[in-house]
Amino acid sequence: MxxxxxxxxxxxxxxxxxxxxxxxxxxxxxxxxxxxxxxxxxPEHIKNAGIEAINTDFTSYTHNAGTIELRTAASQFAAAKYGLHYQPESEVIVTIGASEAIDIAFRTILTEGSEVILPGPIYPGYEPVIRMMGAIPVHVDTRDNHFRFTIELIKPYITEKTRCIVLPYPSNPTGVSLTEEELKEIAAYLKDRDIFILADEIYSELTYDYQHKSIGCFLKEKTIVINGLSKSHSMTGWRIGFLFAPENIAKHILKVHQYNVSCANSIAQKAAFEALTAGFDxxxxxxxxxxxxxxxxxxxxxxxxxxxxxxxxxxxxxxxxxxxxxxxxxxxxxxxxxxxxxxxxxxxxxxxxxxxxxxxxxxxxxxxxxxxxxxxxxxxxxxx
Known part of the structure; x- marks a missing residue:
């Protein structure tokens, strides 16, 4: 077969x-x-929150987008840490890790023949999803620019078919991130263009030389921000991610998420709430x-x-x-x-x-x- x-x-x-x-x-x-x-x-207090969820029978479906308490905590965390502002009721989706968030975002915004611009080298988790949608990954060589995916490198690759630009920073595999000025330049160039930005910020809590900055602060209306707890709270197996997007985008992504997984694991959601509140730092x-x-x-x-x-x-x-x-x-x-x-x-x-x-x-x-x-x-x- x-x-x-x-x-x-x-x-x-x-x-x-x-x-x-x-x-x-x-x-x-x-x-x-x-x-x-x-x-x-x-961390022990996060594990204990998961155990308590089991012992108190918090084992049923939640809202498709996740519990409102967790979405509120995620919204407050993003605001306090990165200056991002999203309404928990309509602009935050709790996903099964950042991987599912990437998948449902691409499945919502990509169509046959549309192009996605990505920096190269890059984590291999994006290209297969893009190709399964019949879209085309367009890699930009960043090696001679110290792996920095700046607007001057991006410009030549933008066509009428460009649907999305991926900004995966801090970067896997290079460890490079983008400065606030570099992000502002990208945002200014894309402001009047019908192009989405997918900002995968799963390593946002692990920066060493300056505080993480998100392009969502400068171009929220076009940006889908991906984050999660795998790296920040050492919760890889708990599989909790977050997708932040303006309501007019998020409401369509939520439909794909609903038919894909119904909702994220209820027990892990309780642990995630503990991580974002008591485990803020x-x-x-x-x-x-x-x-x-x-x-x-x-x-x-x-x-x-x-x-x-x-x-x-x-x-x-x-x-x-x-x-x-x-x-x-x-x-x-x-x-x-x-x-x-x-x-x-x-x-x-x-x-x-x-x-x-x-x-x-x-x-x-x-x-x-x-x-x-x-x-x-x-x-x-x-x-x-």
Whole structure:
């Protein structure tokens, strides 16, 4: 029966991140810098809120958009942290992680043949959804601009078919974010154009050099903001995301969400409410630790003479593979695993513009980072 499967689904592949991490997962004594999974446990008070939800039988359907208390908390959190203002009754949707939010946003705004402009390299979770809608992903090479997706790079790719521009900042895989001035320039250029902005801000609480700023502050009427608790509160498995959009957009996205999942998990919603209220600043301790790790890893990579941009947010380094190795990114990652039992993600997983690089996640302890980087340094000394 496989011949009857939707051809667009058959044409997409499993994420290169997962593909490579699954390939090496069973290797003994492996030091893995692959998956972007916080190594901190979910805070105890959040777990207790989930347990209480179960014990008090809060196990039924909620409003399709999520409980009003959680939407209100999300609205207040976004306002206090980032200066974003959305009405909880009509402009906030609680989703099953940021991934579902991205999916329902694209399914609402994209039509056959419409184009979506994205920076390259980029997290691989957008392109398959775009293609399944019959739309066309248009990647813009940001490598020579220090991975900064500025309006001057975007302009040449805008056509009459452009429906959406994706701003995934802070960035997975590069760690780069955009300044307030850069966001204002994009907003000013798009103000009178019929183009949506999808701003994926899942790493907004993990910024190191300046406070996160959202383009939703400057162009709310065209912007769909995606966020969630996976990274900020170490709640990846709880699967709670948020979609913020003006009512005239959100009311249509809600229809897609309703028929897709009905509502987010009720127990996780209770835990999420606790995270956004009592856990308003839970990310602070994690952010401090990530920043210390970032600084350590950057110093080590510099000492190895490896070319990389110092991350401004998230918990990744995107590192250029030395040309002297004469290896593409997949072969480099495979050789590194075989020779040193250190796993990184091939840059090719992040679009064609990631080729020649590898992603290193520092969402792991110093006790893991130090020996793993020692192995990487030894590998480079031998191979060069």
């Amino acid at each position: 496989e011949h009857l499967i939707n051809q667009r689904v058959k044409a997409i592949e499993i994420s290169g991140i997962r593909k490579f991490s699954n390939m090496v997962a069973n290797i003994d004594d492996l030091v893995s810098f692959t998956i972007g999974q916080p190594d901190f446990p979910t 839970d990310a602070q301790l994690m952010r401090n630790e990530y920043q210390a790790r970032r600084d350590y890893v950057y110093q080590r990579l510099q000492s190895m003479k490896l070319e990389t941009v110092k991350p401004e947010g998230a918990f990744y380094f995107f590192v250029k593979i030395p040309g002297s190795l004469c290896l593409n990114s997949f072969d480099f990652a495979l050789d590194l695993v075989k020779k040193t039992k250190v796993a990184v993600v091939p840059g090719s997983a992040f679009s064609e513009f990631g080729e020649g690089y590898f992603r290193l996640s520092f969402a792991c302890s110093m006790e893991t980072l130090e020996p793993g980087l020692n192995r990487l340094e030894q590998y480079l000394q031998i191979r060069q």
